[in-house]
Amino acid sequence: MAKAVTVYDVAKRAGVSIATVSMTFRRPERVKASTREIVHAAARALRYVPSASARGLADGRTGALGLFSYDYLVRVEAAAPAGGGPGAGVDPAPPSTVAVEREGPDERCREFPLYVDEIQHGMELACLEHGYALMIGGPSHVSPSTTIADIAGRVDGLAVFPQTLPTEALERIAGRIPVVAVSEPPCDDRLSHVTVDNRGGTRAITEHLIHEHGRRNLIFVGGLNPAEQRARFSGFQDALRAARLRVPRKPLVPPTRVTGTGRSAIELPAGFPLPEAIVCATDDVALDVLDILADRGVDVPGRVAVTGFDGIAAGRIVRPALTTVRQPMIEMGQAVVDILRGRIEDPDRPPEVRELPVRVVLRESCGCRPRAGIWRAG
Amino acid sequence: MAKAVTVYDVAKRAGVSIATVSMTFRRPERVKASTREIVHAAARALRYVPSASARGLADGRTGALGLFSYDYLVRVEAAAPAGGGPGAGVDPAPPSTVAVEREGPDERCREFPLYVDEIQHGMELACLEHGYALMIGGPSHVSPSTTIADIAGRVDGLAVFPQTLPTEALERIAGRIPVVAVSEPPCDDRLSHVTVDNRGGTRAITEHLIHEHGRRNLIFVGGLNPAEQRARFSGFQDALRAARLRVPRKPLVPPTRVTGTGRSAIELPAGFPLPEAIVCATDDVALDVLDILADRGVDVPGRVAVTGFDGIAAGRIVRPALTTVRQPMIEMGQAVVDILRGRIEDPDRPPEVRELPVRVVLRESCGCRPRAGIWRAG
């Protein structure tokens, strides 16, 4: 990698000042056409690539939005790097040494895409659309302390998922750039928030279980995000109360263990008394529950119905397919960018809170009948 | 947003020089413990967040890797922002206005995650692991010209997908930072490459169709990436040749149209003579083919078998589930980061080419029997 070409080099070669070079790229119309041409030619010849760092420093904005995400626990081991020659020969058909297998159990879909990934995708779409780059970071093992400010320092606005950063750090960052907390019910911080109707969604799905499937003995199994879980549990209670069923005081918060692939899964005590329905705080938990129940030979949804919350892809792949409450994840990501943009262009704007609607998606695990196919009824 | 706090402010407040402040963050062990404390206290009090731009400028590296991805054609319209009050009240259970629906046809899984998304995810994992941030950009409508160099300028290494940037631009960037072309068979550029065994994979899946399902009249339907498609078509030819079947000279490259959701889908002429098997260049194409065939009431795999290439999630969700060649997408993303890191720390290292193995995944669309469930045989 040759030493970086700078405005100075381009200016010298073009026989103009660095100001002109800069101007040529930033406000072309203010530069004489002929000069512009010369500068461009020089830039091209020199393979000039402007430094975003320098630009960011100079004009105080980076043009990027940040997302501070989870540290996916998953440690997929690197594939044995098949030392590569320059591609397959052209004609002599190389012997086929490709593995062939029927699809077996596969945890891949449990690991990606998770709901954070879909929200991230929404942010990507919105960033592209508005000319921002998206910077993705997360708690790193390498430089645990550095990283926090490290990503905050290179973006004009930041989105964070719950439990990724201490509130102290967040408020510190929020003092410099706009910050929005995603999937964290609004609380008394000075942050913007994007959430969904956790309570209403859980209430609705619980009522479905009660009224459509006649379940009267239901339990709620908790998840990882305390705030959201609380809201969802409230919805669960709402439904039971409205149906005049016994209303539990607390959710069941099962212990977790780490699976072979590094994912953390919940456990249910062996002698666990089966209810008629298990309302789970997240799809992730619900999928674990489905696994456990299958292990124990329990018929789902016959003996016990199971529901989730989120709407991740894996829920459509498993059998029985998971009935759940779907969050509008793409739209959430877009809302995040929306808020960030607004506060970037008007720094005095107060923090904003957006609660998006959810919808209950009926599949098989609640007792509804399966459809012939996903796309076609045929 | 108050004016940014800088090292100068922290230094003044702590009663030390800016060098000490910098040192405190960069090499804490070289600063007396008591001083360190004072500096940290000042930084905290002032809510200091270091500027990555300035840092990047000063030490010539940004600590970020870039990914230049597609401009997803999808234009999901922003959700009607449900004007948000500060969360649901605590006790008076709010009326449930949540929509409930049985899952109908849903194109969502056709749009995300695509195989680019999974490769991206592999990069994310690897970046996290090695303390890099990942910067995601793509062709923007907003600043079409700017954006190219724009992202290149803020990262220490860049990955690009085929057809996203003109070779000219790529080589220009490659002159400054390491660049790896993903899913682009090695060619005569000066870039690093990460690909898979496109030819061998296609040959293997074609041979499965021939030998296990007795198909003798097969066609190959092309995709969008010319280079990969060529390699895959070669594999298709290899298989036919080895089986002494008639070997077509060219793939069928169907016209495309834009669907309601903004996705571009292929079309098949109405009077299209059905073969016994359709080997598609990508899962995306295969899924379109499945759609078209279903529309026309053709039995898959009974009348015609269909296969894909990539291993995207949607292929597991559709019925019949798609038999395909799976690329090790996560590992590809990791390989990309691997190469980039190597060339960043040793800029003189020559471009590197890595070809990863693929595996054929048998599901339903080839004629293999479905399994009872995805995770469990029960």
Added chain:
DNA sequence: TTGAAAGCGCTAACAT
């Protein structure tokens, strides 16, 4: 229309 020059905030010699 173009040039000169003063930063932007931080790092890393080099001094002390």
Added chain:
DNA sequence: ATGTTAGCGCTTTCAA
């Protein structure tokens, strides 16, 4: 152990 100082590459007045 800490301070001084010279850049890093670019943008942007202000002059010419």
